[in-house]
Amino acid sequence: MKITMKSGMPAILLSIALGLAGCGEKAAQPSVASSAPKLTQTPDVGQVEQVITTATGSGISPGAALNDALKLAIMQVNGAAVQANSSNASMFEQVTATLDVDSTAGSGSASMKATMQGQAFAEQIISQSKGVVSSFKVVDVASPFSKGGLYKVEIEARIAKFKAPADSGKIKIVVAPLRSEQVSFNIGGRAVPAQEVLAPIRQQIIDALSQTGRFTVLDRQFEGELQDELNMITSGNSPSTDLAKLGQALSADLVWVGVVNEFAYQRHARKLQTSDRELVSYAGAWSVSQRMINLATRQILQSTTLRGEPPAIAATTLGSNFNESQTLKNMQAAIVKQATEAILLRTFPISIVERDGDNVVLSQGGNAVVENGRYRVYQQGKEIKDPQTGQSLGNMEKLCCEVRIERVAPNLSYGVLENVKIKLDGIAAGALQVREAAPVEKAIVKTEPVVAPVKTEVKRSTSAAAAKNATAVGGDKDW
Template sequence: MRHLLCVTAFAAATLLAACGKQESDKAPPNPAPTTTNVAPPVPDAGKVGNIATTAQGFGASAGEAVAEAMKLALLQVNGAAIQSTSVSAKYGLDVSLNQDSASLRGSAFAEVVAQRSGGVIQNFKLVELQEPSVIGGQRYKATIEAQIAKFTPSADMQKLKVVVGQIRFDGPSLPMGDRNVSSAEVGATIRQRISDALVQTGRFAVLDRELSPDIEGELDMIKSGQAPSAELAKLSQAASADIVWSGRVSSLAYNRHARQLKTSDRELVSYSGGWALTEKLVNVATRQVMASDSLRGQAPSVAATTLGSGVDSHKVLEDMTTDMVNQVVTSIVRRTFPVTVVSRDGTNVVLSQGGQALKEGGRYQMVAMGAEMKDPQTGQSLGRIEQPCCELVIERVTPNLSYGRLENVRSNLEQLPVGGLQLRDELKGVAVARAQPAPVQASESQGAAPQADRAAAATVPAVVTGAAPAARAVQPRATPVAAPAAPGKSDDKW
């Protein structure tokens, strides 16, 4: 008996082990790792959707009560933009008039309303119709449920909406070297480039006031009924601007100066010019002038010569308009959305704007923002205290962000909050000066600096190392050239 029990126990253990092995063999494989979709989202241009709503209306007849309920349903979803006299709503309301109670309750009436409403009422249901005897009065009461088509604007319409106005000139043409160019064409180009630059900052919703034939054609197709009826919700959706920028160019020229030589038939020709512009930012709602400024720039001059080489007027115009656009965009952005540091890792920083707001390789002044100051009489904010902090060198620019590094830091960066560093004017010419190494002769002239020191001096910018050593190195070389001629001798050699 004991032998039988042992055999039975051994068989049971063997069976359990075999089952466990089979279960482990049948264990499901590890699930495949899920991949994250990193594809860019679909551009947001707004969309038409249906909104469910319930409304009640009263009227002297059943039809009037239903018509009032439909009008209230439309106003609940689309506001006062769709009135009972508008084309989109008129047909749907008309079919409810002069109808008896029986036809109003029929499904055929609901289909006619959806068809005749021009797509605004997508679905319609008469929930309840109470006659005057039921409600104890002289008026009918209608309760309806409806699906109303509604256009939802894109998220970008939450941004500050800007219109770039026409640019005015004093004359119809502009002198540009050896030719004249049309003021209207130049103004249209500058206006378009300002709009492009503002869009690329990612901070504005720039509105187009030049309704092209293509846009008008699309709107006419919707009005004529060729598009799906729900597209009628796109009509009357044009946005109004929050601010309008306008500019007046008082000077934009590159003049040719010629003087006839008395001793020959040749001319002494030179070129010079520049531009000047006044701008305004106006609040559309109040017509308040939010900002007004004067901007100007200078074009490189060409010294007087008799060789008659001329100038590239196309390039000169391109350079001047580029400088104008950059200054205009910078002034607008500075008044509305100052460029700030949004992330910092040591002296490496990320800035809140990209596009054309900043340029790669540029050097800018940075300030640290302090406490807010208020006028003691009016209590109005005068802005925050600004303390010069450092200089910023832009290394990379993307459509929405810029990357750079801080140099010549004079503030404690660790104590500044996020957004406490703001960008100011571009330091033109400083970046080029810093890229030039200090002269090695400054160390060799002293004769005591080792080779390692001379190598280090060659990599340190001249602005950082100071101006005195550079002056001592350069001055001996400049002295012979600047020395006056000896008395009684001609200075023609010099």
């Protein structure tokens, strides 16, 4: 369509109107909201950030006062562990020592103050810090009021500080090495060294707790290697910003300890009297006493004894398919499963965190639940407290349903609710908690009706032919 205008003004107005209309059309278009899920790209290991702080130092010279102020600024941000580092404490002395030359009264003092507050001096401090200080300025310099007094220097600096990872806010737990009074364990007639049994159990418990995503599991096994890395920071062979990582080691909230009382799967053999063959059978059991201790108070939060019996192998003379390695692994796995479940039940019961109809998401994965397993789910009600001590005894529970696990992820599990007995609408997230495994329903075996046997009667024959046949076969017999 061709538009002809007789004057310039209407054309301009039309152009503006068309432009506004175009803007309106763009504004009318619905904005496309980003619905992409937030994906974790890299593990959160913490990071070094910059913190602005002020500090006032004092000393017998301007250089000493400035050094004192810098040390205080670093200590305020990163703590005494970083400030006490010898290389960090002296990193500025080379620059600030030149200030003592102009520390006399009169014009020298004024010149010294101007030097300290100049941009060139600030850049020297930043360069000398090698990353610990990213910005620096001297706010004020005060000379001593009398002979023998102290100089005072006030500074403002941006100091590198280590920001701890988000996981550091979780409950921090240490899994102590398992103990036993036995030096070896009898597995199928062979004495297996205790360390070969106990060390894998501890490692598997660490793995299981880490996979739940509920704990910050602290390492206490490789302290030597970790200290070597920290020593490299203090030696000056790494960037000075890494100094902010010193003094950041986390201490445990809980310590799990276990003592193996019994662990055996013995071979029993009996020689038969009638032959040289042996009648061989296998049977065993294990028992582990565990405690979970509050590190700060030494209070025992949980103390239980876990027990288990692996399937026995019946006596036979035909030999058995006993697998020593697999039997040992199965017994270790049973201990890990019960220990992990006991820790989680005391600290973080498994709950349903999301629900879409009967499809649900559970708050834990890893080894907390088993794929294709079925578990009972309870609705949490009113909290019950002991009337004598005031201590919480837990919540009232009502059986809700069962959940069948379809998929297990490292930190989550996915399942389907079945046999629902209550109305689920309006129940808050976390109010449905997973408990024990649901009992397996016994299969109903269909049997055919029993048919009574048909009774038949044989009548005696009195005919001559029958008598003749009887005589021919067996002589004179009474039929």
